[in-house]
Amino acid sequence: MNGTPIVVSDVMTRRVVALRTGAAFKDIVRTMQEWRVSALPVLDGAGRVLGVVSEADLLPKEEYSERDVGRYGQVRHFAEARKADGVTAGELMTAPAVTVPPDATIVRAARVMARSGVKRLPVVGSDGTLQGIVSRPDLLKVFLRDDSEIAEDVRCEVVARLFGSQAEEIRIEVRDGVVTLTGRVRETALIPIAARLARAVAGVVDVNCAVSGPPRHPDLDPDLPDPQRPAPA
Structure with missing residues (x-):
């Protein structure tokens, strides 16, 4: 991905x-x-998205055709009852539509x-015209x-940028999208940052970070414990 985050236009369906x-x-x-879809965008004459059906x-057309809702029910379920009377897309649609721009990241x-409780989003340009549709399966691609590919991105965009000349000391393995980082570096404060950034790389499922600091040298640092030598009884 050359360090460029995946955006909606990379994964959206353009034929809508x-x-x-x-x-x-x-x-x-x-x-x-x-078309085997569960929702359709509704456009005005200029191709701008007005809503979604x-x-x-x-x-509600089926629900309210079978029983008399009654006055209380009509008040309580006013929106559904109104849709039950609708016969055109303009009367039935939910508006305004929840949309995203084509340059939005797939995370956004x-x-x-998730927040809107919808399965797909119309993708609209700056003028509000329909550019495509992005669905849950699109985001999972x-x-x-x-x-x-994931390993190369982690190497170039995370490890090399954070650790510079120490990057070669870190081993990167990726299996089924799970990244494992091992090795030793001097800048231990950067280790949790590396794990967090690696997790943000497109396609990463999880990160196991076993990177540690440099080995102890008891002869040079007598006050520090030697992890290779057992503790005294």
């Missing part, structure tokens, strides 16, 4: 089906089934998804990176 505000209810359902927005996109 979208709706106009006048799209009819049955056409919305048909489009969802045809999801399966959850369509279900994941946070937005980063974990398919080869271990060798």
Whole structure:
């Protein structure tokens, strides 16, 4: 990755089906089934994202057709009851849409998804026009990176930058996305920073950091314990 963080535009789906505000209810359902998606962005005439229609927005039509909600129920479930009367995308959509820009990091996109409780986000440009869609599976693609690529990024972007000439003293192994760091360095204060930065490298699942400081020399440092010599009884 050459030190560049993975952003939404690197993983998003660019071929996107979208709706106009006048799209009819049955056409919305048909489009969802045809494209095998559970939500569709709704655009205005200029291609700007106005909202999103999801399966959850369509279900009230079925729910409220089977029973009389009553006055109390209509007040309590006003939003759902109103959607049950909707027949077009403009009436059914949830607005404003939760979106992300194409240059947002995948970490930011994941946070937005988690906090908003959605499975996919429209990706919009600075003018609000639709650029693509990023979904949960898109964000997980980063974990398919080869271990060798991850190791190279950790070597170049973390170890070499932090430890400079000492970088060769650190061994990096990556297996199934789990990074293991071993070796000895003089700057022990940098060890936890290295572990934290390695964990942030795209595709890293976990980090095992066994890097330690330089070996003790009891003859030169008599007040320090020698880890190679057993403690006196």
